[in-house]
Amino acid sequence: xxDRANQLISDIxxxxxxxxxxxxxxxxxxxxxxxxxxxxxxAGEWPLFGDVYIEHVVEEHAFANRxxxxxxxxxxxxxxxxxxxxxxxxxxHRPDEAGDRTHVSGRVTDADGKPLANANLDIWQADAEGRYxxxxxxxxxxxxxxxxxxxxxxxxxxxxxxPGPYTIPLDGPTGKxxxxxxWSPWRPAHIHLIVGAEGxxxxxxxxxxxxxxxxxxxxxxxxxxxLIVHPGPAGDGTLAITYDFALAPVxxxxxx
Ligand code: DHB
Ligand code: FE
Numbered sequence: 001x002x003d004r005a006n007q008l009i010s011d012i013x014x015x016x017x018x019x020x021x022x023x024x025x026x027x028x029x030x031x032x033x034x035x036x037x038x039x040x041x042x043a044g045e046w047p048l049f050g051d052v053y054i055e056h057v058v059e060e061h062a063f064a065n066r067x068x069x070x071x072x073x074x075x076x077x078x079x080x081x082x083x084x085x086x087x088x089x090x091x092x093h094r095p096d097e098a099g100d101r102t103h104v105s106g107r108v109t110d111a112d113g114k115p116l117a118n119a120n121l122d123i124w125q126a127d128a129e130g131r132y133x134x135x136x137x138x139x140x141x142x143x144x145x146x147x148x149x150x151x152x153x154x155x156x157x158x159x160x161x162x163p164g165p166y167t168i169p170l171d172g173p174t175g176k177x178x179x180x181x182x183w184s185p186w187r188p189a190h191i192h193l194i195v196g197a198e199g200x201x202x203x204x205x206x207x208x209x210x211x212x213x214x215x216x217x218x219x220x221x222x223x224x225x226x227l228i229v230h231p232g233p234a235g236d237g238t239l240a241i242t243y244d245f246a247l248a249p250v251x252x253x254x255x256x
Contacts, residue, residue, distance in 0.1 A: 039173040047076040049174045056221040059204075067111035068246035071205045072222040075192065077132040078124060082145040090159040091123060091146045094139070099128030099161030102231055102239040104207075107154045108195055109246050115154025116247065119197035122147045123158060125190070130166035162231060162239065163189045165214055178219065185219055188212040193245075200247035207243055 019025070040046055055073040063071055083092065108119040124145045126132050133143035144163075150156045166187045169175050178185045189212035196202040206222060207229045208215060215223055234240035 036173055036177065043172045043174075045169075045172050045174045048168060048172075051076045052168060052174065052220045059222075066201065067248040068201075069195075069203055069205065069244075070224045070226045071203050072224060072227060073206070073220060074194075074204045075206075075220070075222075077126075077135055078122075078192065078194070079134055079142075079145060082122060082124065082142065082147050085146045085148050085158065088159060089146075089148045089157055091125075091144050092142050093144055093161065097127065097143075097161055099163065100231070100239050101159065101237075102162055102241055103157060103159055103234055104191070104241045104243065105155065105157035106242050106244045108150045108156060108197065109154055109244065110200065111246050111248055113246070115150075116197045116200070117150055117152045117154060119150040119154065119156070119195060119200075119245075119247070120147055121149075121156055121158070121245075122194040122196070123160070124192045125160065126163045126166050128161060128164045130164040130189075132166075159238075160191065162209055163191060165189050165212055168219060183219065184214065184217050186214040187218050187220055188214040188223060190222075195245045195247060197247055199250055201250055203245060203247055205245075207241070 020030075040049055051073055055075075059071060059073050085091070108116045108121070110116060124132070127139050127144060129138065131138045133139040133145060134141055144160065146158070148156050148158050166189075167175075167185045168178065168187075170179070170185060175185055189209040190206040191209075192206050194202055194204050206227060208223055208227050210228050210230045215228065229241045229243055231239040231241050
């Protein structure tokens with residue numbers, strides 16, 4: 001038993017009880033909700049549900065006063081240990097990978113702008129049809145997942161394709177709940193990154209493509225204006241995105 005658990009669980013249950021009373025929830029609705037909880041578990045959708053409807057508030061609140069670049073939600077589709085890429089730092093993809101070929105580059109610095117050499121960028125994204133490798137039919141395992149390191153000046157670059165927007169699965173319980181509420185199930189097109197360096201807080205973030213639909217209506221509420229990028233012509237028929245990341249110092253561990 002901990003005071004923290006008692007406080008938090010009591011508070012959450014009290015708010016559920018209040019919502020029931022304020023909305024005159026019927027026994028039938030309670031039974032429907034209970035079956036829905038069961039369905040979410042059986043479909044393995046609790047990670048999806050949590051990351052779509054809850055994670056953004058945890059992220060915003062936990063990092064409200066953090067120095068450096070904005071982060072956003074991790075989401076359910078990160079896979080650890082993606083391959084570390086060598087020049088020309090092209091994310092693994094199929095020979096006929098759809099989507100506009102794009103060079104992404106920039107710098108990783110500390111919060112004061114000092115370049116960080118050998119910082120790690122762990123990158124993952126959906127393909128042009130909005131499908132994540134390892135979780136959805138279509139892309140082979142490891143597709144559009146890789147890691148790159150910054151050079152001595154803190155510079156990084158990688159080559160990828162512009163992802164497509166993504167919809168949460170429509171036929172599962174999370175999608176059905178979303179439809180029942182009349183909400184859009186879409187996320188705007190985005191590239192996920194975790195940017196890390198020794199002595200700094202890992203930055204979990206996403207870059208949102210400015211031309212994507214759903215930027216102002218993300219089902220996961222994870223878009224921040226600072227994270228919208230503007231792919232432009234690179235001159236050689238590809239696109240270019242530039243983005244700089246600033247990392248906050250690692251939090252001093254609390255004294256026990
Ligand atoms: C979900 C999907 C994402 O691509 C993402 O970034 C966050 C959440 C989801 O389906 O839960
Ligand atoms: Fe995503």
